[in-house]
Amino acid sequence: MRATPLDIGFVPLVDAAPLIVAQEMGFAAEEGIALALHRAPSWASARDALSFGQVSAAHMLAPVPVAIALGLGGGGTAIDAVSVLSVNGTTVGVSTDLALRLRDAGHPFDFADATAAGGALIAATRGPLRIGVPFPFSMHAELVFYWLSALGHPSPQSLIVRTVPPSLMADAIRAGEIDAFCVGEPWGSKVVESGMGQLLLPGAAIWAFAPEKVLAVRRDWAEDQPDLSGRLIRAVWRAGRWLDEEGGRSLAADLLARPQYLDVAPDLIERAMSGQLTIATSGDARNVHRFIGFHDGAVSLPWRSQAAWIGGQIAARTGLDRDRAMRDAAGVFRSDLHRAALASTGGDLPAASMRIEGALDRDTQVPSERGGALKLCRNAFFDGSRFDPGFA
Amino acid sequence: MVEPLSVVVVEPDPDRARLIVDALRDATDYRIHVVAERASLARQIVQVKPDLVLVDVADPSRDIIEELTLASGPLDRPVALFVDRSDTGLSTAAIEAGLSAYVVDGLTPSRVKPVLDAAIARFRLMQRMRAELAETKRALEDRKVIDRAKGLLMRARGITEDEAYALLRKTAMDQGRRVADVAAALVTAAGLLG
Numbered sequence: 108m109r110a111t112p113l114d115i116g117f118v119p120l121v122d123a124a125p126l127i128v129a130q131e132m133g134f135a136a137e138e139g140i141a142l143a144l145h146r147a148p149s150w151a152s153a154r155d156a157l158s159f160g161q162v163s164a165a166h167m168l169a170p171v172p173v174a175i176a177l178g179l180g181g182g183g184t185a186i187d188a189v190s191v192l193s194v195n196g197t198t199v200g201v202s203t204d205l206a207l208r209l210r211d212a213g214h215p216f217d218f219a220d221a222t223a224a225g226g227a228l229i230a231a232t233r234g235p236l237r238i239g240v241p242f243p244f245s246m247h248a249e250l251v252f253y254w255l256s257a258l259g260h261p262s263p264q265s266l267i268v269r270t271v272p273p274s275l276m277a278d279a280i281r282a283g284e285i286d287a288f289c290v291g292e293p294w295g296s297k298v299v300e301s302g303m304g305q306l307l308l309p310g311a312a313i314w315a316f317a318p319e320k321v322l323a324v325r326r327d328w329a330e331d332q333p334d335l336s337g338r339l340i341r342a343v344w345r346a347g348r349w350l351d352e353e354g355g356r357s358l359a360a361d362l363l364a365r366p367q368y369l370d371v372a373p374d375l376i377e378r379a380m381s382g383q384l385t386i387a388t389s390g391d392a393r394n395v396h397r398f399i400g401f402h403d404g405a406v407s408l409p410w411r412s413q414a415a416w417i418g419g420q421i422a423a424r425t426g427l428d429r430d431r432a433m434r435d436a437a438g439v440f441r442s443d444l445h446r447a448a449l450a451s452t453g454g455d456l457p458a459a460s461m462r463i464e465g466a467l468d469r470d471t472q473v474p475s476e477r478g479g480a481l482k483l484c485r486n487a488f489f490d491g492s493r494f495d496p497g498f499a
Numbered sequence: 500m501v502e503p504l505s506v507v508v509v510e511p512d513p514d515r516a517r518l519i520v521d522a523l524r525d526a527t528d529y530r531i532h533v534v535a536e537r538a539s540l541a542r543q544i545v546q547v548k549p550d551l552v553l554v555d556v557a558d559p560s561r562d563i564i565e566e567l568t569l570a571s572g573p574l575d576r577p578v579a580l581f582v583d584r585s586d587t588g589l590s591t592a593a594i595e596a597g598l599s600a601y602v603v604d605g606l607t608p609s610r611v612k613p614v615l616d617a618a619i620a621r622f623r624l625m626q627r628m629r630a631e632l633a634e635t636k637r638a639l640e641d642r643k644v645i646d647r648a649k650g651l652l653m654r655a656r657g658i659t660e661d662e663a664y665a666l667l668r669k670t671a672m673d674q675g676r677r678v679a680d681v682a683a684a685l686v687t688a689a690g691l692l693g
Contacts, residue, residue, distance in 0.1 A: 275537060
């Protein structure tokens with residue numbers, strides 16, 4: 108039988124791995140589908156290709172489907188997240204100038220303590236702090252806003268968050284446009300290699316289990332093609348499981364490095380995959396537990412509470428009704444479709460689709476869908492706060 | 500007398516920028532600004548206060564413009580991704596031609612359409628030229644690597660050029676790969692073995 112071709116959009120980042128692995132390692136073929144992967148030059152173009160039907164599914168920033176549901180950006184086509192592709196995997200970095208000021212002031216660059224790093228950053232900044240993020244609706248923007256406002260940074264007057272495409276982050280520092288950045292790998296490591304900046308924190312230090320990228324589809328496509336979307340969800344889920352298994356990741360680094368995918372040196376991708384980050388051109392290295400996650404701890408489940416958190420944050424910043432935004436947001440994280448697709452795989456999921464975000468300060472066993480138990484990963488916020496959506 | 504539309508074209512490549520500007524000039528009278536420098540893109544666009552922003556879909560700096568569409572200060576003019584609500588299929592045509600257009604709210608479609616028509620036609624042409632160039636480059640690369648692989652085989656096995664090519668082609672067919680890919684693998688392997 109010939110495999111059904113599916114056009115899929117992706118942006119060249121380490122967290123596109125589940126889609127690339129699904130195709131390259133045969134998980135798509137097992138489901139009778141062939142993924143034609145189209146590299147998108149920007150998030151807006153990936154989103155539009157999806158909205159206008161040029162692709163059936165896309166690698167997407169978790170906040171993008173939420174923003175569309177809130178009427179912000181995009182052409183108005185409803186987009187749903189049917190799987191979470193990855194958690195964490197981003198870095199916060201500063202320009203070389205600012206890094207030197209931080210080191211002079213005694214900051215140890217431990218690459219772990221978000222409270223200390225944020226305090227030092229605020230103290231070392233003269234004038235407004237300008238931070239580059241890849242897209243207005245991105246976990247990067249959400250993490251930066253959350254982190255600095257929780258530390259009492261008087262935004263928005265003195266905190267300027269600017270959109271800078273990942274591949275142009277080093278150029279933006281060189282041109283004096285930004286003082287700091289938050290970006291997905293391998294682009295933070297690229298800034299380090301270019302000598303323009305140093306890494307201050309992994310995104311995971313701000314929120315230990317932040318849904319980073321999702322598998323996004325048009326709502327009408329998911330409804331018209333339940334069989335096809337189910338096959339896609341399963342193929343990508345198996346790819347994520349493979350990535351979190353022993354040995355999967357270094358092979359994945361070689362696959363991702365190919366010219367048609369990320370087109371960068373495999374050792375640069377290996378850093379994010381292994382959690383062994385080089386934070387400065389001096390070669391200073393830091394090891395980060397769970398720097399990026401693809402499977403362990405039910406990564407793939409689109410928790411409705413994750414979407415509600417994103418919706419609440421965006422609403423607070425843009426002046427929308429917060430309660431309504433949280434409910435609308437929760438509706439686009441389709442835990443129902445995700446569960447239905449995985450029912451035939453033998454893969455277990457947590458029994459709930461809504462939880463208190465930030466409540467787990469260590470890995471914890473919870474009741475699973477099939478009556479057993481399942482490990483969930485630590486999901487604490489750096490300041491210990493908890494987010495209860497307050498609805499089911 | 501209606502003010503001429505102010506159009507910003509984001510295009511770092513001067514030759515491509517000229518092609519686009521010429522196409523728009525032919526269509527009718529506009530004030531056209533070309534923005535070539537990506538670093539200060541947002542600031543430059545805000546200064547011009549354009550009615551329309553045209554940008555290549557392939558340009559990563561498109562996400563910077565996306566941010567401008569969300570600016571909501573009292574003096575900002577709302578700019579939206581151009582989405583055609585009539586049945587002309589203009590949006591789809593633009594996207595297929597590799598063009599993203601951002602249009603200020605409140606402009607009537609009849610004013611925007613001639614600009615977009617001209618821009619879409621020009622982007623289509625440029626897209627075709629780009630595809631042809633890429634194809635030519637690839638064919639040239641393929642021929643170079645196949646020539647090197649043939650040379651290696653002729654020396655290693657003492658066969659003629661035609662026999663070497665036949666061997667490459669047979670191997671490619673047996674493995675379901677392109678001749679150029681088999682040749683590239685051989686060249687790489689030979690390089691490793693010294």
